[in-house]
Amino acid sequence: MNMIEVNGLTKRYGNVLALSAVSFSVAEGELFGLIGPDGAGKTTLFRLLATLLNADEGTATVNGFDVVKDYKSIRNCVGYMPGKFSLYPDLSVKENVDFFAALFGVTLEENYDLIAPIYKQIEPFKDRRAGKLSGGMKQKLALCCALIHKPKVLFLDEPTTGVDAVSRSEFWDMLSNLKQKGITMLVSTPYMDEASRCDRIALCNEGKILCIDAPANLTKNFDTPLYALAADDMFALLNAVRSIPNMGDVYPFGEFHHLFSHSELDCGKVSDELSKKGCNNLTIKKIEPTIEDVFIKLMNNE
Amino acid sequence: MNGFASFVKKETLHIFRDFRTMMIVLLIPIVLMVLFGFAISTEVNNVDVAVVAPNRGDEVSKAVSRLQHNPYFTFKGFINADEIDHTLRSGNAMAVAVFDNDFNKKSALAKDAKAKPTVQIVLDAADVNTASSSAIYLQSVLTENAMSKQTLFNTHLLYNPQLKSAYNFVPGIMGLIFILICAMMTSVSIVREKESGTMEVLLVSPVKPIHIIFAKMIPYFLMSSFNLLTILLLAKYLLDIPMIGGISGIVIISLLYLILSLSFGLLISTLADKQFTALLISAVVMMVPIMMFSGMLFPIENLPLVLRPVSAIVPARWYIDAVRKMMIEGLPLMAVANDFLILLGMTVVLLGVSLKKFNDKLE
Amino acid sequence: MNEPIIHVENLCKKFDDFTAVNQISFDVSRGEIFGFLGANGAGKTTAMRMLCGLSFPTSGMGTVAGFNIRTEGEKIKSHIGYMSQRFSLYDDLTVFENMKLYAGIYGLSRQQTLQSIDEKLEQLQFASEKNTLVGALPLGWKQKVAFSVATLHRPEIVFLDEPTGGVDPITRRQFWELIYNAAANGTTIFVTTHYMDEAEYCSRVSIMVDGKIEALDSPKKLKEQFSVQSMDEVFRTLARRAKRTE
Numbered sequence: 001m002n003m004i005e006v007n008g009l010t011k012r013y014g015n016v017l018a019l020s021a022v023s024f025s026v027a028e029g030e031l032f033g034l035i036g037p038d039g040a041g042k043t044t045l046f047r048l049l050a051t052l053l054n055a056d057e058g059t060a061t062v063n064g065f066d067v068v069k070d071y072k073s074i075r076n077c078v079g080y081m082p083g084k085f086s087l088y089p090d091l092s093v094k095e096n097v098d099f100f101a102a103l104f105g106v107t108l109e110e111n112y113d114l115i116a117p118i119y120k121q122i123e124p125f126k127d128r129r130a131g132k133l134s135g136g137m138k139q140k141l142a143l144c145c146a147l148i149h150k151p152k153v154l155f156l157d158e159p160t161t162g163v164d165a166v167s168r169s170e171f172w173d174m175l176s177n178l179k180q181k182g183i184t185m186l187v188s189t190p191y192m193d194e195a196s197r198c199d200r201i202a203l204c205n206e207g208k209i210l211c212i213d214a215p216a217n218l219t220k221n222f223d224t225p226l227y228a229l230a231a232d233d234m235f236a237l238l239n240a241v242r243s244i245p246n247m248g249d250v251y252p253f254g255e256f257h258h259l260f261s262h263s264e265l266d267c268g269k270v271s272d273e274l275s276k277k278g279c280n281n282l283t284i285k286k287i288e289p290t291i292e293d294v295f296i297k298l299m300n301n302e
Numbered sequence: 303m304n305g306f307a308s309f310v311k312k313e314t315l316h317i318f319r320d321f322r323t324m325m326i327v328l329l330i331p332i333v334l335m336v337l338f339g340f341a342i343s344t345e346v347n348n349v350d351v352a353v354v355a356p357n358r359g360d361e362v363s364k365a366v367s368r369l370q371h372n373p374y375f376t377f378k379g380f381i382n383a384d385e386i387d388h389t390l391r392s393g394n395a396m397a398v399a400v401f402d403n404d405f406n407k408k409s410a411l412a413k414d415a416k417a418k419p420t421v422q423i424v425l426d427a428a429d430v431n432t433a434s435s436s437a438i439y440l441q442s443v444l445t446e447n448a449m450s451k452q453t454l455f456n457t458h459l460l461y462n463p464q465l466k467s468a469y470n471f472v473p474g475i476m477g478l479i480f481i482l483i484c485a486m487m488t489s490v491s492i493v494r495e496k497e498s499g500t501m502e503v504l505l506v507s508p509v510k511p512i513h514i515i516f517a518k519m520i521p522y523f524l525m526s527s528f529n530l531l532t533i534l535l536l537a538k539y540l541l542d543i544p545m546i547g548g549i550s551g552i553v554i555i556s557l558l559y560l561i562l563s564l565s566f567g568l569l570i571s572t573l574a575d576k577q578f579t580a581l582l583i584s585a586v587v588m589m590v591p592i593m594m595f596s597g598m599l600f601p602i603e604n605l606p607l608v609l610r611p612v613s614a615i616v617p618a619r620w621y622i623d624a625v626r627k628m629m630i631e632g633l634p635l636m637a638v639a640n641d642f643l644i645l646l647g648m649t650v651v652l653l654g655v656s657l658k659k660f661n662d663k664l665e
Numbered sequence: 666m667n668e669p670i671i672h673v674e675n676l677c678k679k680f681d682d683f684t685a686v687n688q689i690s691f692d693v694s695r696g697e698i699f700g701f702l703g704a705n706g707a708g709k710t711t712a713m714r715m716l717c718g719l720s721f722p723t724s725g726m727g728t729v730a731g732f733n734i735r736t737e738g739e740k741i742k743s744h745i746g747y748m749s750q751r752f753s754l755y756d757d758l759t760v761f762e763n764m765k766l767y768a769g770i771y772g773l774s775r776q777q778t779l780q781s782i783d784e785k786l787e788q789l790q791f792a793s794e795k796n797t798l799v800g801a802l803p804l805g806w807k808q809k810v811a812f813s814v815a816t817l818h819r820p821e822i823v824f825l826d827e828p829t830g831g832v833d834p835i836t837r838r839q840f841w842e843l844i845y846n847a848a849a850n851g852t853t854i855f856v857t858t859h860y861m862d863e864a865e866y867c868s869r870v871s872i873m874v875d876g877k878i879e880a881l882d883s884p885k886k887l888k889e890q891f892s893v894q895s896m897d898e899v900f901r902t903l904a905r906r907a908k909r910t911e
Contacts, residue, residue, distance in 0.1 A: 037833035038804045050506045052663055072508070080506045084499030090319040091312065102308030103507045129319075135705035145503075162830065164704040165861055165897060166904040190831050191860075193897075205833060234866070235845040251838040252845070254862030254896075255884065292834050299835055 001064060003028045003153055003184040004049065008058035011044050018044040020207040021058065026186060026200075031179050033198030034188040035291070041207040042188035043083055046157045049186070050080045063152055079151035081142050083158045089131025093122055093141055096130050097148065104149035111150045114181065118174055119144050136167030143174065147183075154178070156187040160194065172197040192292040203295050210298040215291055222289040224248075224297060225264050228256035231279040240277040244270075251296060256283075258293060260300075305509050309517030316491065317521055324525075327487065331479050331529045335536045338471040349436045352378045352395035354386065359406030361419070365444045369399075372443055390426045397436055398424040399444060472537050473625035476556065477618035478592050479533070480526055481563040486584040487522050488567030493580040496571075511662045519564045526560050537629070547628045551635030555628070555642055559621045562649040566617075569656035592618040620644045668731070670695045670822050670853045671716065676725035678711050685711040687876035688725065693869075695821070698844060698854040700864045700884075703873030704904040709857055710826070712873070716855070717824055718742050730821045743771065746815035746823035750830045753811035756800030760791065760810055763799055764817060771818035785813040788846070805836025812843055822853040829860065841866055861897035870896070872903050879903050 004026035011019040019041040026032040034042045047053040049062055051071035059066065065073045087096050097119070101108050112119070122140050125133065130141060139159055146154060156175075160168040172194060175185060187198065195201050195215045203210040203218075211218065229250075231237040238257055241250045247270075248261040259265075267284045274282055289297075317324050351369060355362045358380075370377045378395045389395050400422040402408075408419035421444055423437055495501040504514055530553065537543045545552070566588070574580040595605070595613035605613060613619045624641035627633045635642065671693035678686040686708045693699045703709040714720035716729050718738030727734045730744040754763045761782065768778035786792040789809055799807060808828055815823055825844075829837045841863065848854050856867070864870050864884060871881040880887055880903055887899045 037836075038831035047502075050502070052502060052505055054663065075506050076508045078506065080503060082499045082502045086499040086503050088312070088316070088500060089498075091315055095312070095315060099308055099312045100503075100507075102305045103504070103509050105305055105508075162705075162827075162859070164859060164904060165900050166704055166907075169901065192834065193862075235842075235849055238842070238845070251835070252841050252866060253838075254865035296834050299833065 001028065002026060003030070003063055004032075004186060005061045006045075006049070006058070007060065009045070009048055009055045009060055010057040011041075011048060011053065011055050017207050019048070019055075022204075022207075022209055023058075024202055024209060024212050026184060028184055029179065029182050031175060031185045031187065031197070031199045033195055033201040034186065034204055035190075035192060035195050035201050035295070036188075036204035037190050039206060040204040042204065043157055044207075046080070046082070046155050046186070046188065050078060050155055051075060077152045078155060079146035079149065079153070080155045081146040081157060081159055083161070087130045087138065087142055087145065090129060092127050092129055093133070094126040096141060097126075097144055100145040101148045106149050108148065111148060114150055114178075115144050115147050117177060118147070135163045136170065139163055139167065139171055140174075143171075147178070152184060154183055154185045156185065158188050158190065160189055160191060168194065192290065192295060195291040201291070203291075203298060205295075205299055205302070208302075210295070210302070218291060218294045219289050222294055222297070224289075225261040226287055226289050226293060227259040227261055227265060227267070227270075228253070228283070228285055228287045229259060229274075230256045230281075230283040231274070232281045233279070237274065237279050237282075240274050240279050243277065244273060249296075249300065253292075256287075258287075260293075260297060306513050306517060309509070309513060310520050313491070313517055313521045317525065327483055327525060328529065328532075330483070331475065331533050332536065334475050334479065335472070335533060335540070338475060348376060349374060349397060349440075350376050350378050350395040351440065352381045352386075352389050352398045353401070354381055354383050354398060355401040355405070356383075356403050357401075357406060361406045361409040362401050365399075365401070365421075368443055374439065375443065386424055390424065393426075396426045397440055399440065400424060472533070472541065472543065473622045473629060474596070476530075476533055476625055477559075477596055477622040478589070479529060480556070480560055481566065481588050481592065481618060482584070483529065484522055484526050484560055484563030485567035485570060485588060486581065487525075488518055488564055489570035489574065489580040489584060490577050491522075492518055492568070492571035493574050493577050496575055497577060505662050511660055512657065515568060515657065515660060519568070522567075523560055523564060526563075527557070530556050530560075543629060545629050545632070547632035547634055551628050551638075552625060554635060555621065555624050555638070555645065558642070558645055558649060559617070562617055562645060562652060565649060565652035565656055568660065569652060572656055572659040591616045595619060596622050617645060617648050620648075668695075669693055670731075671699075671727070671729050671855070673716070673727035674725055676712065676715060676727055677723045678708075678715060678720065679723045684876055686715070686722075689873070689876075689878045690725075691871055691878060691881055693822075693853060693855065695853055696848060696851050697868045698848050698856065698866060700867030700870035701855060701857045701873070702864060702870055702900060703857075704907055707873040707904075707907070708876040709873055713824060713826060713855075713857065716741075717745060717747055744821055746818070746820035747826075748811050748815040748823065748828055749826040750808075750828060754799045754807060754814065757798065759796045759798055760786075760802075761795040763810070764814055767814045768817055773818055781817050781819075785817060788843075789813060803836075805832045805840070808832055809836070809840055809843060812840065816847055816852060820852065822855060823847065825854065825856040827857055827859065829858065829863065837863075861895065861900055864896040864900070872900060874903050874907050879906070 002025040006025065007023050008021045009019055010021050022041070022045065034045065036042060044053070048055050049060060049067060051067050051074050054068060061067065062074045063077050067074060091099065097108055118140050122137055122144070125137065130138065133141065143159070160171055163171070168191070175187065176197070179185065198215065200212065200214050202212045229237060229241065234252065234257065238250060238252060241247055241257065241259060246262060248259055250257050250259045271282050271284050353366055366377065369375050381389055381398070383400065386398050386400070389398060402420045405419045423440055425437055495504065534549060534552065538545060570580055570583050574583055595609065595616045596618040597613070620641040624638035627638050628635065669692035674690050675688045676686060676690070677684065677688055689712060701709055701713065711720065715722050715734055716727065718734060718741040722735065729741050732740045732744065734741065755766070758766065764782045764785065765778060768781060773781065786795055791810070799810065802810065812828065829840055832840065844854050844856070844866070858864065867884065869881065869883050870887060871878050873879070880899070882890065884896050888894065888896065891899045891902055893899055893902070
């Protein structure tokens with residue numbers, strides 16, 4: 001049985017189409033990523049699955065329960081961490097945990113083994129007000145609170161947004177541990193580099209799912225020749241590449257520019273041409289795509 | 303600890319953690335009571351009175367001596383009739399009592415006699431409130447003895463013979479404060495959770511929405527009950543309001559009014575999705591009608607005819623009316639059964655509507 | 666001009682007994698894209714506020730665009746541009762109205778205003794949308810318009826606080842092209858970001874840990890110094906050293 005099953009969910013806010021006929025399924029124990037920028041419809045999707053909103057069209061089930069008919073049953077078996085910092089800043093760490101435990105009729109001790117690896121990290125600050133914690137700590141506390149009742153499914157809406165790279169990476173380590181314990185997770189993120197931490201991902205943009213697959217398959221099936229270019233003056237290089245007709249699209253990509261070429265290139269020839277345009281110290285090489293390259297290509301295909 | 307109790311505990315913690323707001327809420331009633339009770343009072347106090355009495359017989363002397371011994375008036379001496387205008391203009395006196403020539407003689411006559419003793423009272427009416435109060439009180443002081451015989455000054459000042467304005471303000475303040483604290487605080491506290499996103503988590507949890515609501519109401523209910531206690535204590539010991547009808551009736555109807563106010567707050571929280579909106583609705587929808595239509599500032603009878611029905615739907619109107627009757631006239635709860643039933647009906651309707659509107663979804 | 670546009674010496678900011686910024690010193694040259702990185706709570710925002718004249722340093726000194734951050738905060742404000750992720754534009758005004766508003770705030774003449782706005786709209790290729798309400802634009806466009814607004818008065822330096830958070834990958838790149846373009850025209854860029862690939866776009870990068878600058882160099886040299894392949898790894902190595910949790 002699939003833990004989450006989504007069929008053609010559509011949601012409008014007035015004239016704005018937030019979610020447009022979205023379908024996918026998540027197997028039990030899977031770590032599934034929804035990856036896309038703001039406005040992709042990720043939060044709306046979470047709210048529909050967490051039974052906070054009703055869809056205009058389409059159906060969905062979580063743990064076999066229909067999100068409309070059996071919403072009360074769903075609420076008993078999911079943990080939900082909304083996008084905003086959803087704790088009480090004026091209560092201490094311990095008070096927050098105790099409150100959420102009581103909310104689900106459990107105690108911290110009952111499910112301690114599940115949350116212990118995370119809780120131990122924040123336990124030294126248990127008397128500190130949640131509002132005074134750093135971003136990474138808040139995130140851990142919120143995860144503890146979402147896990148306290150041992151949910152079967154965890155919905156995490158952009159848990160790593162605005163958090164620094166180290167805390168983000170630690171957070172994904174925690175999710176991997178939870179996966180070992182059999183919890184199904186649906187996680188959204190705007191950071192493409194986090195895609196590889198998921199079993200499967202859905203790339204989404206403007207209310208639509210662009211594609212669904214395992215991260216490795218997405219990069220493997222990328223069929224556009226992709227080149228990385230660098231030179232002393234990166235901005236001049238960008239303009240130089242664009243001035244050559246029929247090269248394809250070129251984007252800054254950190255250390256290198258990525259060229260989505262229309263055809264296989266003769267690197268030496270291109271290098272000569274760019275040197276003539278005044279680019280010094282040129283590097284050009286064929287590379288494997290990242291998820292972000294895949295995303296850009298899919299966006300351009302739309 | 304079960305879910306509900308921990309919910310109440312959490313709400314209580316919120317209140318205590320925001321110490322400044324808590325202190326403001328607890329101090330507002332005290333400040334208002336003291337302000338209205340003393341500073342802005344329109345009560346008759348230290349009114350300077352001059353007397354014109356061409357013939358100073360026994361009756362005139364008696365009247366003047368009553369004036370001299372009354373703590374609220376200061377007798378400024380006798381003047382001539384042609385000095386009245388000057389005396390008032392110069393501010394030497396605020397009121398002048400003019401006894402007619404035959405005051406003594408007429409006072410001695412039988413009460414069915416045609417010729418009656420008359421006293422003309424001339425007042426500086428720049429301060430209308432004080433002037434009108436003084437006029438009435440002055441009449442009653444001057445004619446105290448003659449009351450049995452005279453019909454001319456038959457002024458009825460039944461319940462608040464000293465016209466102490468603080469008496470009238472106390473129910474008004476109560477009507478205002480409770481709805482402000484209960485409705486504003488509850489609505490803001492619920493809407494704050496909507497804003498911060500915690501409401502989403504609460505709704506997704508198996509806890510019943512009704513528990514969320516009642517857990518929010520209880521601490522504010524207790525806080526307002528504490529305010530009720532302070533107000534009653536201040537009324538009794540600071541403002542010396544006798545409350546001869548007993549306090550239990552006032553407490554019972556006040557507690558009902560608290561629940562009504564809390565329901566109001568709940569209703570607002572279902573309409574607003576920002577704290578600021580909640581505050582604005584509380585202020586505009588509640589403050590203004592209470593001030594204008596509840597009889598707190600102006601008697602309802604003074605309202606234009608078209609606006610009078612509006613006052614009927616303002617709960618504070620019925621509450622203030624009932625508390626006025628019980629606190630000042632000393633009537634028992636049974637005597638204000640009408641007000642009580644109206645408030646009860648309003649509470650049931652408000653609570654019902656807001657519970658229905660407070661759903662467990664986000665839209 | 667060789668004089669650095671930002672010069673900071675031993676800058677400190679304390680809140681009670683908590684030292685948010687601890688003795689930082691650095692220079693930023695004109696025309697640089699300077700990446701200002703650090704983990705949450707490392708003191709980035711506090712330092713940036715002091716540089717923008719919004720907060721008063723506890724000790725140390727600094728100049729921005731030639732003005733003393735202690736005594737000439739008001740002058741600094743008129744010589745810099747500022748854009749943050751949170752507050753950028755008024756949703757209920759059109760693109761054109763927002764631009765005009767900020768031109769007015771920075772005291773541009775009528776002619777300068779219209780000329781600058783035309784230039785910016787052309788650069789963004791956005792002239793057709795100039796009467797669209799900002800609230801109706803996608804986030805990526807908002808951020809691009811916000812950047813144009815922040816550079817409307819041709820400031821010598823622009824401070825960008827996480828300008829690309831939550832923006833789609835294509836728009837994020839278009840945004841960086843705007844930055845490149847501004848830098849090529851001589852504007853200094855001072856930028857914070859959580860995307861480590863964006864650190865690679867910078868001429869030089871500083872990394873703050875626990876209130877101190879622990880590393881400052883070009884991305885290339887930093888990677889050599891730490892013998893790693895990416896800025897991400899440089900950042901992680903440094904941020905793991907952080908002791909404080911606040």
